[in-house]
Every structure is written in C-alpha cells, then in structure tokens.
Amino acid sequence: MGRLPLWPAGPAKGERPGRPFTGYKLAHAVLSADGASAAFAGLTLGATSVYGAVGDACCVWNRRHSPPRRWCGCGFYCLHALADARSLACATENRATLLLEVAASGQYIRYERGLRYSRQRVRAILDARCMCGRAGSALADAGSGLIGWRHLAPVCDTCAGNRPALSLGEFSARLDGPVRVAETLPSTGLPGTPLASSPREVPAARELPGAGESPIAVLSAEIALLHARLDDLQSRLDK
C-alpha cells in the first residue's frame, strides 16, 4: 500500500529565482506641484502612496513589518498576464490609468494570477488610454490629486485640444529613473478606433460611431454645399 500524499500541500517556501519577475499593473500618473517631478500612485490600497520608477513598498497600516506580510494586504501588486491587466483597465474606476510593465523583486508572495512583493522597478508604460477610446499620447490634469501631486489622465491629441498637457515622453523624463514608453499603443478593438495617436495618423473622419462631429467633418460638409451652390449659380449664369 502506497503512502498517502501530505494534504494540504500548502504554498512552496523559499523560492530563489535568478531573475526578477515581469509583471503588469495599473497606476495613476502624478505630477508634483511644481511640475518638475513625475511619479505614479496606486489605485486602491496604495491610492495615497506615490512611488517612482524604483521603489520599496511600505505598509500603510503597520510600519513595523516589512511587506509583503501574509495576513496583511501590504506590498506592491502586479499581475502575471498582460491580458489580465488590460481587463482590469476596462473598469470604470481604472479608465484614467497607465498600464505599466514592472520588474518585481525582493521578498514576494506568488499567487495564481500575480505577485505581492517588496521592491519594484517600472520598466515601461505600455498603455495610456484616452477616455474617448483612442490611444493617449499625452497626460493632462485629471482634476484630482494628492497633497503635493496632481493626478494626470491620458488624453489623445484630438481631445487634448489646447489644454496644457505633458507628452508621455516628457512625463517619463520627469521620473526618477528610466522608463520606456511603448512605441505603439493598442486600439480598444472598437470599429474605427485608430491605432496611432499622432494627428497625422488620426484622421478626424475616423470618429467613433455616435461620437460628436469633428470640426473637419463639418467644414468638409460646408465646402461640399458651397461647391453645389456655385455649380447651381454657374448653370443659371450659363442659361
């Protein structure tokens, strides 16, 4: 008779991987009051904690223990799968966030879908989505913030208009470490949603169905009407 396996098995302890984990997470972009520094802020538990390109987690409830503590919710969080992070970004409260790729290191607890960990380095900004559905190319004042920091929200060139905004590159340059900005931000999958974000590549005629009329579309219609009237006038003169 064979020996019965130990049950429950419980989590494995003492893992020592050779490389940091790659993870994906959402964060709010923030800009310091003087505009000189940029950083990130968390979504829920860490909503009032600002962190830079490289950071060490600290527990907001109990400074006497080091994150991540098993029976506490402290520490940085990330997801293993990019698709899971993009799903999270669909939620209403997460629409104005940036999707980040991070290197997770230090002490960690590994879960099915992600990690809770003590040290983080932000590698890249992968997604920045304007509320209109286009890829965001810049960050504008979101109208909210923390003491000393303004929340920024991604905007596309069309929606930015004349609002003051910081390009993603300018935002990245104000961080306290190198953070890459993704070259091509993905579309939402909606019909007519442009992939790119520069004005040259975002023709106004490709508005989302049901969206308000763009100024160029209105001008084009008026020019067509003017041409029709001129043709009509010309034909009358000919007669």
Add this chain to the structure above:
Amino acid sequence: MRLGKEQAVGYVEDTEADSLPAEEVMAGEADWTPLTTDPEPSLPVS
C-alpha cells in the same frame, strides 16, 4: 486586486537593475506645452 490562491513565497534580486541603458532617459522640453503647437508630437520610442 484579486490574485487568486497563494502558491509560493520567496526572494529574488533585481539582477537587471545594474544593466539599464542610460540613453533611455529622455530630455524634457517645454513644460505643459499645448499639443497643437507641436507639428511632430513627441511620442517617445526607446
């Protein structure tokens, strides 16, 4: 954020931190520049 069932605990060094290329840091331009004044919006690539 729901991460599911705990699977393991451990420790890992950030071995990549020392080998980051310095040129990825980009120089900033004018603060809070209106986008419409820039014919070539700087969507940075690195």
